[in-house]
Amino acid sequence: MASASPQTGENGAEEDQLPRARSLRHLLRRNPTVVVGAAILSVIVLITLFGPLLTVHDPLEIDPLNRMSPPTADHILGTDAFGRDLFSRTVHGGRISLVVGIVVGLFASIIGLGLGLIGGYSRIGDAILMRVMDGLMSIPTILLAIALMAVTRASVYTVIFAITIVELPRVVRLVRSVVLTIRDQAFIEAATISGTRFWKVLFRHILPNTIAPMTVQATYICAAAILIESLLSFLGAGTPPEVPSWGNIMAEGRSYFQLAPWIILIPGTVLAVTVLAINLMGDGLRDMLDPRLANQV
Incomplete structure (x- = not known):
């Protein structure tokens, strides 16, 4: 009896691992874009978080x-026009861009969710709220963001505020x-007929149906916020020039593109891959959360 227990434990562990492996294969087979996008984004996030441990250069x-080396x-991605290490600046720039994208995504989703619930369920609130949203959407996104940045002091916080206002109408x-x-x-x-209060109907019956599309x-x-932040910084209307962001790095290197093209190509490639990974995750989540597509395959 005593000798059978270790074997039983090993068999139990193997049996526990089989469903996990099958579920992982099932997820990869039915939703490969989610897995690929999450894998790429995880690598970028890890490099962004732990990249400073891999280099001794200050951004x-x-x-x-070593100008434009x-x-x-010593400098695995080269240097810029001031001799600053491009790897360190790209890693630190990723922190700024990812933080802006995640925070804008959270703020716009939370605020837009509350306003959209009120506007969709209350006819009076809908009449007022949607006219404001229509007014915001009538202004081009970049021009509205630049206008908001022009009346405030340039910083990461004002960039987050400006992009959140720009993206809010979509969510609402x-x-x-x-x-x-x-x-x-x-x-x-x-x-409603049974006497359930307005807020209870809103949060218990209506709110759960908005989670999947939200x-x-x-x-x-999140992907749009990263692009807008980079574009604003590239145009000189985003984060301050001394802050190493992907947009600022590319803006500083555009005058030296023929001499040192890596100054623009490296952060531009990282930016494109990051946005692509987030969009792949979004496409996969849409397929997973859509009941019509979930019943296929």
């Missing part, structure tokens, strides 16, 4: 003797459309 350290053993309109589709359904009318929309907002 703001100027070395005039190509990739070498999405949530409102979802609420309008289920507001007049039978279970909502039954809950999750997908949040990924696209």
Whole structure:
């Protein structure tokens, strides 16, 4: 009896690992874009977080003797026009861009969710709120962000605020459309007739139906926020020039593109891959959370 227990434990561990492996293969087979996007984004996040441990160069350290140096053993991604290590600056720039994207995605989703619920369920709130959203959407996104940045002091916080205001109408309109589709359904009318309070109906019956589309929309907002932040910084209307962000790095290197193209190509490639990974996750989540597509395969 005593000798059988270790064997039983080993068999039990193997049996526990089999369902996990099968579920992972099932997820990879049915939703490969989620797995690929999450893997790419995880690598970028890890490099961004632990990249400073791999280099001894300060992103703001100027070395005039190594101006526009190509990739070498000491500077694995080369240097910029001031001799600053491009790897360190790209890693620190990734921190700024990822923080802006994640925070904007969270703020725009939370605020837009609340406004969209009120606008979709309250006819009076809808009449007022949607006119404001229509006014914001009538202004081009970049021009509105530049205008907001022009009246405030340039910093990471003002960039987050400006991009959140720009992306807010998308979320509000999405949530409102979802609420309008289920507001007049039978279970909502039954809950209202039975005397259920307004806020209880809103948060118990309507809010859960908005989570799936909001999750997908949040990924696209995160990707759009990273692009807008980089574009604002590239145009000189985003984060301060002394802050190493992907947009600032590319803006500083555009005058030297023919002499040192890696100054623009390296952060630009990282930016493109990051946005691509987030969009892949968004596409995969859309397929996973759509009940019509989930029943296929």
